[in-house]
Amino acid sequence: MSKKPASDKHILARQTDRGSAGRIVLLRDRKAMPHHGLPASSRCGTKTGAFPYRIVAGSSASRRCGLIPDHELMSGQSPNATRTRATLIGMTAILMWATLGVFGAGSGAVPPFLLNALCFGLSGLLALAWLATRGELPVLAQPLRVWAFGTIGLFGFHFFYFTAIRNAPPVDANLINYTWPLLIVVFSALLPGERLKAHHVAGTVLGLAGAALLVTRGGAVSFDPAYALGYAAAVASALFWSTYSVLSRRLGEVPTGAVAGFCLMTAVLSLACHLALEETVWPSGVIQWGSVVALGLFPVGLAFFTWDVGVKKGDIQVLGAAAYSAPLLSTLLLIAFGFGAFTITVALACLLITIGAVIAAKDMILRKAA
Numbered sequence: 312m313s314k315k316p317a318s319d320k321h322i323l324a325r326q327t328d329r330g331s332a333g334r335i336v337l338l339r340d341r342k343a344m345p346h347h348g349l350p351a352s353s354r355c356g357t358k359t360g361a362f363p364y365r366i367v368a369g370s371s372a373s374r375r376c377g378l379i380p381d382h383e384l385m386s387g388q389s390p391n392a393t394r395t396r397a398t399l400i401g402m403t404a405i406l407m408w409a410t411l412g413v414f415g416a417g418s419g420a421v422p423p424f425l426l427n428a429l430c431f432g433l434s435g436l437l438a439l440a441w442l443a444t445r446g447e448l449p450v451l452a453q454p455l456r457v458w459a460f461g462t463i464g465l466f467g468f469h470f471f472y473f474t475a476i477r478n479a480p481p482v483d484a485n486l487i488n489y490t491w492p493l494l495i496v497v498f499s500a501l502l503p504g505e506r507l508k509a510h511h512v513a514g515t516v517l518g519l520a521g522a523a524l525l526v527t528r529g530g531a532v533s534f535d536p537a538y539a540l541g542y543a544a545a546v547a548s549a550l551f552w553s554t555y556s557v558l559s560r561r562l563g564e565v566p567t568g569a570v571a572g573f574c575l576m577t578a579v580l581s582l583a584c585h586l587a588l589e590e591t592v593w594p595s596g597v598i599q600w601g602s603v604v605a606l607g608l609f610p611v612g613l614a615f616f617t618w619d620v621g622v623k624k625g626d627i628q629v630l631g632a633a634a635y636s637a638p639l640l641s642t643l644l645l646i647a648f649g650f651g652a653f654t655i656t657v658a659l660a661c662l663l664i665t666i667g668a669v670i671a672a673k674d675m676i677l678r679k680a681a
Contacts, residue, residue, distance in 0.1 A: 391678055394625055398675060401621015401630045407614035409640030413648055414610065417602030420592050423473045424585035427611070429603055431465075432578035434612030438571030450568040459567055461573030464555030465615065466580045471548035479541020483534060487527045487545035489638065493519050494553035495631035496671075502560050502627070511628040514671025516633030521663030525638050529656035556631075559622045565618045574615065632671030639664045 418426060442448050475484035496515045500507035534542065553566045585591070606612075621630050639661055645651045669676070 331501060378677050394676070395594045395675055396625075397620055397623070398625030398629055400617050401625045402633055404618035404621065405634055405637050406629075406640065407608075407609040407654050408637045409618075409644060410605070411637075412438065412641040412650075413644045414602045414606045416645070416648075417598055418606065419594055419596075419599040419602075421471075421594055421599070421603065422454040422585060422589040422592055424581045424589055425593075426603065426606070427469055427581035428578045428585055430578075430607040430611035431574045431581060433577055433604065433607030434615075435571055435574035437608075437612070438568070438574060438616070441573060442568050447568050449565040451572045453565060453572070457562060457569065458572065459578070460558065460562065461569065462576040462580070464551060464559075465573050466577040467551040469581070470584065471544045471551060475541045475545035475548055477541070478544060480535075481537035481539065482526055483532060484541055484545045486523055486532060487542060487546050489522045489526065489635070490519065491549040491553045491556075492631045492634035494549060495556050495634070496628050497629045497666075498553055498557040499560075499631065501559065505627065507628065508674075510670050510673050511632065514632040514667040514673075515628075515635070517667030517670065518520075518632050520665050521660040521667065522635045522638050524656055524660040524663070525563070525642050529654075529659075538652060543573070549669075556618070556622045557627065559619060560627060563623045567616055570616050570619050574612070580677075626672075626675055629672045629675055633668050635664045636668060 415426075421429070439448075442450065472484075472488055475488065494513050496507065496511050499505050594603050618630075621627075639657075642651065642657060642660075643653075646653050646657070
């Protein structure tokens with residue numbers, strides 16, 4: 312008895328030239344798809360025959376043929392809906408990063424590299440346990456280039472950021488570092504299937520202006536050449552994170568579970584830097600240890616996994632612009648917990664960042680409304 316081809320169980324779709332989130336314009340069962348009279352260039356050949364339509368296949372659908380199981384499409388979600396969902400998942404990372412200020416303040420005087428090692432160690436081990444329970448540990452078997460990319464991206468950003476705030480005024484260093492969302496939006500224009508539009512840039516620039524108000528508290532900033540090393544490190548941190556985020560899109564075939572390995576490697580390298588550069592100060596008391604655990608669970612843990620989903624499958628320009636809400640939400644949380652006061656500067660920053668995010672997300676909002 313002959314075995315039914317696996318391809319019969321998949322939905323085939325025609326893909327337009329809109330990148331990995333192309334619009335489905337036709338759905339048919341394989342058996343119902345005639346290919347007579349169609350040019351060979353429009354077919355996707357397999358061992359079971361030639362199909363006349365391109366098949367939507369994850370992040371690299373515009374470059375090669377693949378299959379989407381019918382349960383993923385029969386749910387009624389179009390690629391645009393999938394893209395929107397991934398974008399919203401990515402935005403949860405921004406919400407979690409907003410808690411960095413509160414939990415960081417609660418962690419006491421733990422030096423940065425030791426805090427990094429504790430948090431990434433916790434998140435990496437928990438993710439490893441999760442993969443083990445699901446039988447997905449093989450996702451860690453990635454090529455050396457993938458391990459190097461992920462580890463350098465996560466560790467490199469934190470290494471240069473900590474170096475910046477140690478060698479330059481924190482306000483100056485933070486202001487330079489917060490150019491990474493803008494860089495994500497600009498660099499995304501280099502990705503296949505992505506188009507950088509004027510409203511993406513306008514929204515992101517408004518977000519940068521709002522973040523600048525928060526960081527400087529409405530005051531002037533004067534860059535002193537004496538802090539050149541710190542400024543250079545801040546530029547490097549912004550470049551590392553924006554490049555990591557954008558190039559993750561090119562590694563769309565790498566499962567998000569692989570981030571667990573990147574977290575563990577970052578923890579090891581952070582511990583090495585702590586032993587070489589810092590004096591050990593452990594958290595003390597329930598509040599400080601609780602803050603460290605909260606950091607490892609959310610902003611320095613789960614956030615990197617949801618961000619991976621967002622930048623690989625979502626609207627990366629919208630994510631870049633929305634990232635400017637992190638310093639705003641962080642400031643509002645600090646105010647709520649008694650670490651600051653609500654001022655006209657905070658209100659203006661709130662307005663700029665909100666308007667910027669809405670402008671940048673115009674396409675997604677209108678698409679969802681339609």
